[in-house]
Amino acid sequence: MDTFQLVCFEAAAKYESITKASVELFIPQPTISKQIQKLEGDVGYQLFSRQGKQIRLNENGKVFLKYVKNFNSLMEDCKKELTDINEYDAGTVSLLVTSCSKLLPDILQKFRSVSPNTKLYITQSDYCDCDADLKIFSQNDALNCQNCVQLLREDICLAVPFGHPLAFSSSVSLRDLKNERFVMLKPESNLLKETLPFFKKHDFKPNVVMEAENPSLLRELISSNFGISIMPTITWGNAASMQVKLIPFKEVGLGRNIYLSWNSERYLSRSALHLINFIKTYFENIV
Numbered sequence: 001m002d003t004f005q006l007v008c009f010e011a012a013a014k015y016e017s018i019t020k021a022s023v024e025l026f027i028p029q030p031t032i033s034k035q036i037q038k039l040e041g042d043v044g045y046q047l048f049s050r051q052g053k054q055i056r057l058n059e060n061g062k063v064f065l066k067y068v069k070n071f072n073s074l075m076e077d078c079k080k081e082l083t084d085i086n087e088y089d090a091g092t093v094s095l096l097v098t099s100c101s102k103l104l105p106d107i108l109q110k111f112r113s114v115s116p117n118t119k120l121y122i123t124q125s126d127y128c129d130c131d132a133d134l135k136i137f138s139q140n141d142a143l144n145c146q147n148c149v150q151l152l153r154e155d156i157c158l159a160v161p162f163g164h165p166l167a168f169s170s171s172v173s174l175r176d177l178k179n180e181r182f183v184m185l186k187p188e189s190n191l192l193k194e195t196l197p198f199f200k201k202h203d204f205k206p207n208v209v210m211e212a213e214n215p216s217l218l219r220e221l222i223s224s225n226f227g228i229s230i231m232p233t234i235t236w237g238n239a240a241s242m243q244v245k246l247i248p249f250k251e252v253g254l255g256r257n258i259y260l261s262w263n264s265e266r267y268l269s270r271s272a273l274h275l276i277n278f279i280k281t282y283f284e285n286i287v
Helices: 001-015 018-025 030-042 059-086 104-114 190-201 215-223 270-286
Strands: 048-051 054-057 091-097 118-124 134-138 148-161 183-184 206-212 229-232 244-247 255-264
Touching: 001 018, 001 030, 001 059, 018 030, 018 148, 059 091, 104 118, 104 270, 118 148, 118 270, 134 190, 134 270, 148 190, 148 215, 183 190, 183 215, 183 229, 183 255, 190 229, 206 215, 215 229, 215 244, 255 270
Parallel strands: 091 118, 091 134, 183 206
Antiparallel strands: 048 054, 134 255, 148 229, 148 244, 148 255
């Protein structure tokens, strides 16, 4: 059994296809098939069910894949620890961001100024199940979170364009918005997951006339008077600079928490620990 066999197995298991594994690895299909057969010989059990050219990961394969992933994680942790021993000011950190994307460039720029040799691998996603050393996310994903710290608590307000009749209001009630046109993020977005229960609690259903793919587009639609919406007060940046006015709701309780988490079962490099402390301090200064 060698690492080349494991690479071939993992790619084939990922797609349950030798053809797709071949494309990903740039390795001929017969080579991948041969390596998997050798691996099965070493293990002593078949890892795939085969029917013609179709393959399916069987129960043996599912168990074996779990250990392959654990082995890969151990090797990654080993490399990080060896880097810490031999290269004091270098290292790599992967960061998953599901919230606070507007603040991300400023965070990265300031961190680079104090840790220029750290390599950062950044992933932005609406889903918190991606593998990464550190994760920044909102409360909707924090239900089963361990080893995390709350970075901030922010209100979520009504967002209207400058010139809108409500722009001069100090607060607004949901019942006053039943005839308004709303532009919103898609329902699967984190912000909507956090907001819809609040609307449901107060028996309010917004008249959504347009949906945006991302916060940047939503801000543009609001400022261009396509409709009103909702926005968090801190992590989406300065609303006034976007020609948007934020108005608190009279119904209290609409807000969200932002968290930073890490996997305590994995090795945290010196660079990762440095980034954790940096991010915590960054948000303390914002608050």
